[in-house]
Amino acid sequence: MDKFAGVLLASDFDDTLYCDEGGVPSSNxxxxxxxxxxxxxxxxxxxxxxxxxxxxxxxxxxxxPVILSNGALLYDFAAGRTVVDLPLPPQAAEDLTALADAFPSLGVEVYHGSDVYIHHPNAYTHRHVLRVDTTWTPMALAGMPQPWSKAVIQDDHAVLLEAQAWLKARWPERYEVIFSNAVLLECTARHATKGGMVLRLAELLGVERKDLYCVGDNQNDLSMLAVSAVPFAPANCAQELKDWGAVLLRPCPQGSIADLIERLDARY
Structure with missing residues (x-):
């Protein structure tokens, strides 16, 4: 009954564990x-x-505990308490306003506690809030209450690549700016990453690095794949993860996590 005692498995949610069509596969x-x-x-x-x-x-x-907002928050749902909180710095409102002025077509979705605010709603922000099934309030960035756990910058991929480079060039010491898919550019505080938070969680649970396994499908998962004993990704992952060298599993709808656990079963 303790074959996997001391083992921690951390999985990305969307398009890894949970599929848009069908939810979580029964095999998982x-x-x-x-x-x-x-x-x-x-x-x-x-x-x-x-x-x-x-x-x-x-x-x-x-x-x-669950790692949320790309590593900005570690939350224990069972106990109903925050374990670690790494919010964006207070300069984020001013900095992202400057970004929005430089790229007027951007939509910026901001998370403050349980509230969601959007600066300049566009087709991408509308699509995203429908996907995650949340309500939101339109507001200029400067008027949004702080602190913010993260901001999601949304536009065409080509525009987001320019916005990413713009932010990194100006404030590399303040922000992590990374894609969670082609039209969602996630902005969190510097060092607030999935990889950093999964290491904190492993330490809290007394899990050794050799027994830590992570799986994800996009650029924002690379930081945790880098600390995984074996880095896993579903076959439907972004090309960047394939090029990086992740071990490929069955695609999300076919049970990526079930495939991973079968491999761990043979490993332990």
Whole structure:
């Protein structure tokens, strides 16, 4: 009953564990049930904020604090408490206003506690809030209450590449600016990453690096794949992860996590 005692598995949510069509594959649920019964610890490391992940917490058997907002927040849903909080610096409102002035077509979705605000709503922000099923308030960046856990900058991919370079060139010491998909550019505080937070969680749980495993499908997952004993990605992942050298699993709809747990079953 303790084959996976001391093992921590951290999975990205969207397009890795959870698929847009069909939700969480039943094979993933069955495999996770086995993993937990054998003493494993499982959590999600997602770009979603607390508000937009909370409705899904009970969709999967999670038995460790959850990494939210791309590593800006570690939250224990079972205990109802924040474990670690790494908000954006107070200069974020001024800095992102300058960015929005430089790139007027950008939509900027900001998370403050359980509230969501959007500066300059566009087609991409509308699509995103529908996907994560949240309400929101339109507001200029300067008027949004702080602190912010993260900001999601949204536009055509080509525009976002320019915006990413613009932010990195001006304030590399303040921000992580990384894609969670082609039209979502995530901005968190410097060092607030999935990789950094999964290492904090492993330390809190007493998990050794050799027993830490991570899986994800996009650029914002690379920091946690870099600290994983074996870096895993579903076959539907971004090309960047394939080029980086992630070990490829079955695509999300075919049960990426079930495939991963089968491999751990052979490893332990």
């Amino acid at each position: 649920l069955e495999a996770l049930g086995y993993f937990l019964r054998e003493g494993g610890r499982f959590t999600v490391a997602t770009g979603r904020a607390k508000r937009t992940f909370a409705p899904h917490f009970h969709d999967v058997p999670i038995n460790a």
